Amino acid sequence: MKKTIFILGLAGVLFAGYLSSIKLFAKTCAFGEPCQLFLGYPACYFGFVMFLLIAVCSYRLNWGKVEEKTAFKRISFVSFLGILFAGYFTLRELPRLLEKGFGAYFFGLPTCSLGLIFFALIFALALKSFLANNGPGNGERDIEE
Numbered sequence: 001m002k003k004t005i006f007i008l009g010l011a012g013v014l015f016a017g018y019l020s021s022i023k024l025f026a027k028t029c030a031f032g033e034p035c036q037l038f039l040g041y042p043a044c045y046f047g048f049v050m051f052l053l054i055a056v057c058s059y060r061l062n063w064g065k066v067e068e069k070t071a072f073k074r075i076s077f078v079s080f081l082g083i084l085f086a087g088y089f090t091l092r093e094l095p096r097l098l099e100k101g102f103g104a105y106f107f108g109l110p111t112c113s114l115g116l117i118f119f120a121l122i123f124a125l126a127l128k129s130f131l132a133n134n135g136p137g138n139g140e141r142d143i144e145e
Helices: 002-027 045-060 068-100 111-134
Strands: none
Touching: 002 045, 002 111, 045 068, 045 111, 068 111
16 A cells, blocks of 8 residues: 555656646646636645655655654645645536536546545545554554453
């Protein structure tokens, strides 16, 4: 699961990085979609940073540079923020999606919803790994009286 989280994080970095670079250098949004803004900046910039944090943390986890419990907590936290963030912008795109259908988007869905899917997958895997490694019976003694 650690490698899967890393691959998903890296894929998110590449995708959000592509979107961010198009916006930064071409001054337009990729795939002909409307650009969502957060605090006056394109939302893809924030998605890039969140995916980068996940990728760096999972890289460190895979190569033994950080304790599993700490890494899974951090990855779960950042991916949960990503779910909230991308979910908000996905909801804002729903009227356009309902009005124009899947053909309104290059991938059939808004790019924010693709980020949401990646964040949700990463969150589910990180949380499952955290609970599997830190649940009852995993290094903690049950006290019976």
